[in-house]
Amino acid sequence: MRPLAGQVARAVGLMGLLALGAGCLFLGDRPAPLRIGTVKDSPPLAFREGRHWKGVEIELAHAMAERLGRHPVFVALPSTELLPALLNGRVDVVMAGLAITEERRVQIDFASPYLVVGQGVLVRRGDLPRVQTAIKIRSSPGRAAVVEDSPGDRLITRYFPLASRYPFSTPDDAIDALLNNRVDMVVGDGPALHWKARQRPEALALAPALFAREEIAWGFRRGSVRLRESANKALGNWQQDGTLEGILRRWMPVTP
Numbered sequence: 001m002r003p004l005a006g007q008v009a010r011a012v013g014l015m016g017l018l019a020l021g022a023g024c025l026f027l028g029d030r031p032a033p034l035r036i037g038t039v040k041d042s043p044p045l046a047f048r049e050g051r052h053w054k055g056v057e058i059e060l061a062h063a064m065a066e067r068l069g070r071h072p073v074f075v076a077l078p079s080t081e082l083l084p085a086l087l088n089g090r091v092d093v094v095m096a097g098l099a100i101t102e103e104r105r106v107q108i109d110f111a112s113p114y115l116v117v118g119q120g121v122l123v124r125r126g127d128l129p130r131v132q133t134a135i136k137i138r139s140s141p142g143r144a145a146v147v148e149d150s151p152g153d154r155l156i157t158r159y160f161p162l163a164s165r166y167p168f169s170t171p172d173d174a175i176d177a178l179l180n181n182r183v184d185m186v187v188g189d190g191p192a193l194h195w196k197a198r199q200r201p202e203a204l205a206l207a208p209a210l211f212a213r214e215e216i217a218w219g220f221r222r223g224s225v226r227l228r229e230s231a232n233k234a235l236g237n238w239q240q241d242g243t244l245e246g247i248l249r250r251w252m253p254v255t256p
Helices: 002-021 056-068 079-087 102-107 125-131 134-138 151-159 171-179 190-199 225-241 243-251
Strands: 034-038 046-049 052-054 072-076 115-124 143-147 164-168 185-189 204-206 211-216
Touching (some): 056 225, 056 243, 115 171, 115 190, 125 134, 125 204, 143 151, 143 171, 151 164, 171 185, 171 190, 185 190, 225 243
Parallel strands (some): 034 072, 143 164
Antiparallel strands (some): 046 052, 115 185, 115 211
């Protein structure tokens, strides 16, 4: 009996290794949860309202987990900790509005990009006719609010050479200054500014032009080939049947 027990134990161990190699760890007869690294304060891509997760990435994550037959578990992390958590195995995938950069390509693999975003300009609704084109915005000598040391701040001199820079600590502080006529525009992350405009549609509007465009995609550890291929196949199907466009339209004015 003991030799047979040893053979069974070895067989179970081998099955576990095969499951790991396939990119899906099984607990007993059930697949392990899909651990999704994300952020909790980046609407409309990913955020929490009370106990509920919401946003573009959250809807896509639920759809992906359902497709794989795995339960989604969201692991909220500061943006600076997302890649370390992926690399050390704490999460299986990063779905957090992650921009594809050459620096990140060195560390991780990306699925196919599903969205293009950029830096946007938020203005008072009454001023929207003055900023309907990129040329009009770039030639504006107005007072431009930025969050200090943000991507918008780093690009202000490149894209808005005639504007005066007004740094703030938080996006809400910058928007408050806009609403109170202390600045003429807020330059920052396009999706986030669109979300703010949706909260105050009678007072705020997002200019149509985007600057410093970036492709957004999901991040995977090197070696998670099957999981990444499953993600790409799902994205391809969702693009064909309209699922992806439907999710994006619910949250933002940008389509794939």
